[in-house]
Amino acid sequence: xxxxxxxxxxxxxLLSGVGTLYSQQAIHIDTADSRIKWTASKPTGEHxxxxxxSNGQLIVSxxxxxxxTFDINMKSIVDSDLSERQSNDKLINDLKSPQFFDASxxxxxxxxxxxxxxxxxxxxxxxxxxxxxxxxxxxxGITKKVSFDASINLLNGKFTASTPAFTINRTKWGxxxxxxxxxTKDEYIYDDITLEIDLVSE
Numbered sequence: 001x002x003x004x005x006x007x008x009x010x011x012x013x014l015l016s017g018v019g020t021l022y023s024q025q026a027i028h029i030d031t032a033d034s035r036i037k038w039t040a041s042k043p044t045g046e047h048x049x050x051x052x053x054s055n056g057q058l059i060v061s062x063x064x065x066x067x068x069t070f071d072i073n074m075k076s077i078v079d080s081d082l083s084e085r086q087s088n089d090k091l092i093n094d095l096k097s098p099q100f101f102d103a104s105x106x107x108x109x110x111x112x113x114x115x116x117x118x119x120x121x122x123x124x125x126x127x128x129x130x131x132x133x134x135x136x137x138x139x140x141g142i143t144k145k146v147s148f149d150a151s152i153n154l155l156n157g158k159f160t161a162s163t164p165a166f167t168i169n170r171t172k173w174g175x176x177x178x179x180x181x182x183x184t185k186d187e188y189i190y191d192d193i194t195l196e197i198d199l200v201s202e
Contacts, residue, residue, distance in 0.1 A: 027159060029056030029070065030200045036072065039165075039194040047091060052076040054108060058159055058201060065131075065152050065159065066116060072109040074101050099177040102140055110138040111146075119149070129164065139173040150197070159201040167192040 035050045059067035082088040096103040115134040129149035137146045148166040169191050180188040
């Protein structure tokens, strides 16, 4: 093979790689306007609230989201359905305790996107959500894979992402307190926690 051609070809490959690298950018999440809504249930009722992000970024290439990482502030958990202050405080303290999320020992949970599939070309009529997201969710130092649909859009220079309600089984992350598998009658709390994610970029 001609040496000059070989060198030219190698330089082309390197430049192509650099071009691909620099076409990507990390866009920070607006933590003030982004949140994760949660719902936890038991036979006698349910509680609802939200939790904030302490940090997060979307990886974007050619105006398309290709990845992202998010830090979830477990100490920011809020209940929004209990108006009586004492009951509200008790619930939040319970959720932050070692029986549940152990926020003192594990103040940050993490989510890392490992795959994004566009749903725009799928043959589904009136599809509301644009992407299928897969990722690794770490809670209490335990990492498990999760997946959910999301609507990702670019509006006025900002990316937004929202999900329908989806569930995770808390026992997979070692949160077994009053699990249905270990309690009877009305004493247990359902293992599934329902989440809805709303993100806005800076």
